[in-house]
Amino acid sequence: MEQPVKKPEPHDRDLHPRDRGGPAQPMLIARDIKKHFPIHAGLMNRQVAEVKAVDGVSFSVMKGETLGVVGESGCGKSTLARLLMHLMDRDSGEIILDGLAVGEYQGMPLGDLRRSMQMVFQDSYSSLNPRFTVEDSVAYGPSKQPGVSKKKAREIARDLLEKVGLRAKLFGARYPHELSGGQKQRVNIARALALDPRIVILDEAVSALDKSVEAQVLNLLNELKAQLDLTYVFISHDLHVVHYISDRVLVMYLGQVVEIGPVDKIYASPQHPYTKALLECQLSMDPNERVDQAPLAGDPPNPVNPPSGCRFHPRCPFAEDICSSKMPALGDTLRAGRDDHLTACFMAQPGSGHSKAPTQADLLKRAAAHPAPMEV
Amino acid sequence: MTDATSDPISFDQDADLPQAVVRGYWASVWNRLKYDYVTLFCLALIILIVLSAVFAPWLAPYDPEKSSMAYRLKPVGHDKYILGSDEQGRDILSRILYGGRVSLAMGILPVALGTIIGGIFGIIAGYYGGKVNMIIMRTMDVFFAFPSVLLAVAISGSLGGGIQNQLASLTIVFIPPLCRVAETAASQVRNMDFVDAARASGASTFSILKDHVLITVISPVLVYASTLVSASILLASGLSFLGLGVSPPTPDWGLMLSTLRQSIWVQPLVCAIPGIAILITSIAFNIVSDGLRVAMDVKS
Amino acid sequence: MNVMAPAAAADTLVRVQDLKVTFVSREESVSAVNGINFELKRGEVMCVIGESGSGKSVMMRSLMRLHPPKRTRIEGAMEVDGYDIQGVSEKQMRQLRGATVSMIFQEPMTALDPLYTVGEQIAETVRIHENIPQEAAMKRALELLELVRVPSPERRLKAYPHELSGGLRQRAMIAVALSCNPSLLLADEPTTALDASVQIQVLVLLRRLQKELGMSVIFVTHDLGVAAQIADKVAVMYAGRLVEYGSVQDVLLNPKHHYTKGMLASTVAEQEKGRPLGAIPGTPPDLRALPPGCSFAPRCRAAKAQCRTELPPETDTGGGHRVRCLFPL
Ligand SMILES: Nc1ncnc2c1ncn2[C@@H]1O[C@H](COP(=O)(O)OP(=O)(O)OP(=O)(O)O)[C@@H](O)[C@H]1O
Ligand SMILES: Nc1ncnc2c1ncn2[C@@H]1O[C@H](COP(=O)(O)OP(=O)(O)O)[C@@H](O)[C@H]1O
Ligand code: SF4
Ligand code: SF4
Numbered sequence A: 001m002e003q004p005v006k007k008p009e010p011h012d013r014d015l016h017p018r019d020r021g022g023p024a025q026p027m028l029i030a031r032d033i034k035k036h037f038p039i040h041a042g043l044m045n046r047q048v049a050e051v052k053a054v055d056g057v058s059f060s061v062m063k064g065e066t067l068g069v070v071g072e073s074g075c076g077k078s079t080l081a082r083l084l085m086h087l088m089d090r091d092s093g094e095i096i097l098d099g100l101a102v103g104e105y106q107g108m109p110l111g112d113l114r115r116s117m118q119m120v121f122q123d124s125y126s127s128l129n130p131r132f133t134v135e136d137s138v139a140y141g142p143s144k145q146p147g148v149s150k151k152k153a154r155e156i157a158r159d160l161l162e163k164v165g166l167r168a169k170l171f172g173a174r175y176p177h178e179l180s181g182g183q184k185q186r187v188n189i190a191r192a193l194a195l196d197p198r199i200v201i202l203d204e205a206v207s208a209l210d211k212s213v214e215a216q217v218l219n220l221l222n223e224l225k226a227q228l229d230l231t232y233v234f235i236s237h238d239l240h241v242v243h244y245i246s247d248r249v250l251v252m253y254l255g256q257v258v259e260i261g262p263v264d265k266i267y268a269s270p271q272h273p274y275t276k277a278l279l280e281c282q283l284s285m286d287p288n289e290r291v292d293q294a295p296l297a298g299d300p301p302n303p304v305n306p307p308s309g310c311r312f313h314p315r316c317p318f319a320e321d322i323c324s325s326k327m328p329a330l331g332d333t334l335r336a337g338r339d340d341h342l343t344a345c346f347m348a349q350p351g352s353g354h355s356k357a358p359t360q361a362d363l364l365k366r367a368a369a370h371p372a373p374m375e376v
Numbered sequence B: 001m002t003d004a005t006s007d008p009i010s011f012d013q014d015a016d017l018p019q020a021v022v023r024g025y026w027a028s029v030w031n032r033l034k035y036d037y038v039t040l041f042c043l044a045l046i047i048l049i050v051l052s053a054v055f056a057p058w059l060a061p062y063d064p065e066k067s068s069m070a071y072r073l074k075p076v077g078h079d080k081y082i083l084g085s086d087e088q089g090r091d092i093l094s095r096i097l098y099g100g101r102v103s104l105a106m107g108i109l110p111v112a113l114g115t116i117i118g119g120i121f122g123i124i125a126g127y128y129g130g131k132v133n134m135i136i137m138r139t140m141d142v143f144f145a146f147p148s149v150l151l152a153v154a155i156s157g158s159l160g161g162g163i164q165n166q167l168a169s170l171t172i173v174f175i176p177p178l179c180r181v182a183e184t185a186a187s188q189v190r191n192m193d194f195v196d197a198a199r200a201s202g203a204s205t206f207s208i209l210k211d212h213v214l215i216t217v218i219s220p221v222l223v224y225a226s227t228l229v230s231a232s233i234l235l236a237s238g239l240s241f242l243g244l245g246v247s248p249p250t251p252d253w254g255l256m257l258s259t260l261r262q263s264i265w266v267q268p269l270v271c272a273i274p275g276i277a278i279l280i281t282s283i284a285f286n287i288v289s290d291g292l293r294v295a296m297d298v299k300s
Numbered sequence C: 001m002n003v004m005a006p007a008a009a010a011d012t013l014v015r016v017q018d019l020k021v022t023f024v025s026r027e028e029s030v031s032a033v034n035g036i037n038f039e040l041k042r043g044e045v046m047c048v049i050g051e052s053g054s055g056k057s058v059m060m061r062s063l064m065r066l067h068p069p070k071r072t073r074i075e076g077a078m079e080v081d082g083y084d085i086q087g088v089s090e091k092q093m094r095q096l097r098g099a100t101v102s103m104i105f106q107e108p109m110t111a112l113d114p115l116y117t118v119g120e121q122i123a124e125t126v127r128i129h130e131n132i133p134q135e136a137a138m139k140r141a142l143e144l145l146e147l148v149r150v151p152s153p154e155r156r157l158k159a160y161p162h163e164l165s166g167g168l169r170q171r172a173m174i175a176v177a178l179s180c181n182p183s184l185l186l187a188d189e190p191t192t193a194l195d196a197s198v199q200i201q202v203l204v205l206l207r208r209l210q211k212e213l214g215m216s217v218i219f220v221t222h223d224l225g226v227a228a229q230i231a232d233k234v235a236v237m238y239a240g241r242l243v244e245y246g247s248v249q250d251v252l253l254n255p256k257h258h259y260t261k262g263m264l265a266s267t268v269a270e271q272e273k274g275r276p277l278g279a280i281p282g283t284p285p286d287l288r289a290l291p292p293g294c295s296f297a298p299r300c301r302a303a304k305a306q307c308r309t310e311l312p313p314e315t316d317t318g319g320g321h322r323v324r325c326l327f328p329l
């Protein structure tokens, strides 16, 4: 049974019956998404500050791809997920699903989005209604669609429960408190699939699980993806898991994207000091390789009043004067191709004024070493 | 058990359990309630009390308002008056039966109306939050700031006497506390991910309130409401006593209790009877609500 | 801080023999721990790894005698620093808790009292065991916060738990636990709720403190990476039994039990992409009705008929590497 999961390449894949834009059209485009939460305090309930939870995030997800999103807790990953799902109103920005802007005039109505995009929630305790049986929870979405009878909805639910490896006969009538964490997460996955979505956002879908159960659920996700032709946005703070499951990786820090690129490039040669540090924080399974010094000092800073310039500069070992005065640009993630690796750090940008920035000579040398054009 | 065991991702140890029946939520609540005999007994008792009040004209041996100077303050077990007679010589049994009509109506109706109105406002305030919540809850706070007795007297006083006005004033008194309970429960549900999951699957706000929020809010609200029934009976009689409800010859448990009070040294047992009626009714309500709470908890 | 005996002192601090813990209620009895044996030397770190519900926390709480005595049946012997945990009086036990054995928990928010400042809580713990004035206790609290490397400790002394980040809260929790120089620290998944970046800070700190103070530590985790970082000895727990026990190198690099092997294979770290992970199928057994033989048999790929009937004994495969399996790897 140890066969590699068949991974469809975007070009040789059969088109999905509901496909609109063709294989070159990204499944999802997020353009400059912003969400700031006001903080009120005092007698008059005046706004005293702002949490810049998501602050200008742009990226695209290709069809059939898994985009991993990583970052420390509080960096805005869950907020981003809720914004993509339209569970929360964004302050600004645009979300385009297979070529159609969502919720806009002549764009895609919210109802269609709900059918095409679904989410698996982080907290498996609060994501199932304790008074609904497993089958009712999964059948709820379909039963709310026009023209789907209660009976049909239940049939869909039972099919899906079997698909996620829960015998409907046995588990259908159970309540969430009678399930283990892994089983609950399977029900959550079944529910997300109940409307036959094309893209699924998984917010820390395996983070609360035991390592052995985590492996079961990751295998299941990979199988379902191949079987149902899905696209994933996989949010996690566990870099091992993201490495295993993603095709491309987006690294977030304090509401912004600091690095994005193909998983192998990011893991083999991370460019941003934050990504490097995160990667060093992964624990090795070998007791002979122990760390004596934590790679990242300090706590993840507060998104209330984030630092000026590069938001990472208070924790960055390479910070220079320019880093606290100017914000390094990431580059245009939407125009970049699938294999491009973009970094928001002055050290990766020639002529930025940082002493470690590459010179023209370095760039030429690098271009000679890698014949493929490499955008920086 | 054919394909599942060979499939590495679905491996059930309890695969040979019998198939469980899928029941709806309310069916499963009833299924649990079915075996709770104490609750069922109290439920039957409440029904019995209500029926005996409804059929009082057929059940009562005497006219409850007819007094008789010769038979004043007879003890329990008197051969004419089984439960004795009051200070005007009226039959206690008949008065209890007839009094139940007013008292039960005043105990149950304001609480029921308050539950519905307060519950709806509370659910709306809790679910929508923000400004809506502030407007509703601050308004409730204004009413909640007064002691309930004072509030009831003030409203009844301004509306005038009569049974409808008494009903209205009691209902208004019970709306704020019930609204508060509903709001607390609803605002907790609102933050649960399953509500977002329901929104994400395209359910309308109304369906979410109906399917997810109501089912969670109903249990704490019912439990709280049941404790208000006895308070309501007493409050209503208080109003009647002040001339703001039913007028004296009409029997009412609370009113009976307060007029018989003067004779407590002469016929203590007779004087206690209306109190016992109130006590039994409110205990029955409390036990039923407690049983309901347990039955509505899927974990039991 | 008085530094205690160096880690080299080779006497035994903890001795647990055939420990069994059963929770009894009217309806059922749950056998959470089913016969555990181990010894821990002074200055040694033992990691207990195992799935959720395998009895790790129950074992730790038994060592502190924290279980409700009415509903819990404890068999076997536990000895910490020469004290018989089952035998000592309740008063003595209260003295032992904190001074000899102390514990840190998975969720620091529930273990710290939200109504008191961090400083007050540390001082309080110090004063339970040592008869010193409040001022001296607060001074000790400050020293302890410095010891666990909380930045700007004077300010943090006056902070309430909710004002601290997860990592700082966990450090405060460690400071409370270390306030009376315990010789045994029980750490129940102290890093599971933390970010990887903060987890590693706490691990490095714990290891350094353990060396400096010469403590013994029993550290519960379900993350093999954490065990690899901090353990001297590793005990693998399954359904309330230690199925494998040995030095960290032996257990993680050369596992003998099929369950340990399965755990290692299902860990995502450094796995080839696109290949299914070697997940252990199924779920742990129901502790109300344990199978008679090897409790891992229903999920074990190497299980034979004998495994289902015969409870595997603990056998030493050499060098103190013990395994409970009839057909070890
Ligand atoms: N007071 C109790 N009464 C009854 N059963 C209990 C009690 N405490 C624990 N258990 C049961 O004992 C078993 C072991 O629990 P324990 O908390 O030790 O697991 P654990 O290994 O620490 O898991 P986790 O990794 O989730 O913390 C579980 O099945 C649990 O339900
Ligand atoms: N409804 C809200 N109101 C105010 N602040 C919020 C709200 N939701 C999230 N935040 C804040 O936004 C930041 C990002 O949160 P979140 O997206 O949950 O992070 P992550 O998922 O990466 O851990 C955090 O600082 C969090 O406290
Ligand atoms: S821009 Fe400066 S501070 Fe920011 S990551 Fe790069 S070197 Fe560090
Ligand atoms: S005793 Fe048998 S079932 Fe148990 S682990 Fe060893 S081989 Fe597997």
Ligand SMILES: [Mg+2]
Binding pocket: A077, A078, A079, A122, A204
């Ligand atoms: Mg999150």
Ligand SMILES: [Mg+2]
Binding pocket: C056, C057, C188
């Ligand atoms: Mg535990």
